[in-house]
Amino acid sequence: MQELEERIQAEGTVKAGDVLKVDAFLNHQCDVRLFDHMGAAWAEHFAGKTITKILTIEASGIGIACCAARHFGDVPVVFAKKAQSINLDGDQYTTTVYSFTKQKEFPVIVSKKYLNPGDHVLLIDDFLANGKALRGLIELCEEAGATVEGIGIAVEKGFQGGGDKLREEGYDVDSLAIVESMDPQTGKIEFRH
Numbered sequence: 001m002q003e004l005e006e007r008i009q010a011e012g013t014v015k016a017g018d019v020l021k022v023d024a025f026l027n028h029q030c031d032v033r034l035f036d037h038m039g040a041a042w043a044e045h046f047a048g049k050t051i052t053k054i055l056t057i058e059a060s061g062i063g064i065a066c067c068a069a070r071h072f073g074d075v076p077v078v079f080a081k082k083a084q085s086i087n088l089d090g091d092q093y094t095t096t097v098y099s100f101t102k103q104k105e106f107p108v109i110v111s112k113k114y115l116n117p118g119d120h121v122l123l124i125d126d127f128l129a130n131g132k133a134l135r136g137l138i139e140l141c142e143e144a145g146a147t148v149e150g151i152g153i154a155v156e157k158g159f160q161g162g163g164d165k166l167r168e169e170g171y172d173v174d175s176l177a178i179v180e181s182m183d184p185q186t187g188k189i190e191f192r193h
């Protein structure tokens with residue numbers, strides 16, 4: 001998606017440790033017009049599929065998933081929580097995920113009320129790196145007996161391999177920008193096309 005690539009080139013910075021900082025528009029300050037355009041792009045890609053629910057994970061996927069839902073008939077957006085809470089009652093699906101930016105393992109929890117065997121789920125997230133977050137969401141869908149229809153990602157770091165492994169396994173992964181390489185010394189960012 002050209003608009004997203006241009007924003008990354010203009011406002012993104014490359015940090016050590018394979019970190020791309022795009023928090024001016026994607027995952028701290030949020031550009032909702034851009035999010036809306038991203039939702040439209042995923043709706044075009046997944047047009048032939050029936051989507052009954054969007055599933056994402058705290059924290060950065062939530063805003064993007066909510067904007068995307070407007071392009072999928074206002075389907076419900078469910079976000080997996082990364083901490084137990086007194087607000088989480090009853091039965092839950094749970095797994096654990098290693099967080100890329102927080103560098104520690106988190107529980108990942110969805111109430112059984114909000115993920116069901118009949119659901120056809122679109123997974124949405126801001127970043128795809130090693131694929132740990134998506135593996136967690138896929139596991140929750142498997143536990144629930146829900147079908148993963150596709151995966152919509154804003155920025156995939158292709159050189160970390162998580163996306164290609166999922167594609168090899170047959171998942172339909174639509175990443176709107178795939179970073180092929182990035183250099184913290186020069187700041188140069190190259191995309192896969």
Ligand SMILES: O=P(O)(O)OC[C@H]1O[C@H](OP(=O)(O)OP(=O)(O)O)[C@H](O)[C@@H]1O
Nearest residue numbers: 059060099100101128129130131132133
């Ligand atoms: O493919 P992976 O290696 O799993 O990396 C991608 C995940 O990393 C980030 O989550 P993180 O927990 O780092 O930050 P967040 O709380 O801002 O979403 C991002 O939001 C994705 O969920």
Ligand SMILES: O=c1[nH]c(=O)c2nc[nH]c2[nH]1
Nearest residue numbers: 018019020021100127129
């Ligand atoms: O802001 C972010 N930058 C990244 O490079 C990244 N990788 C996973 N999650 C990420 N979040």
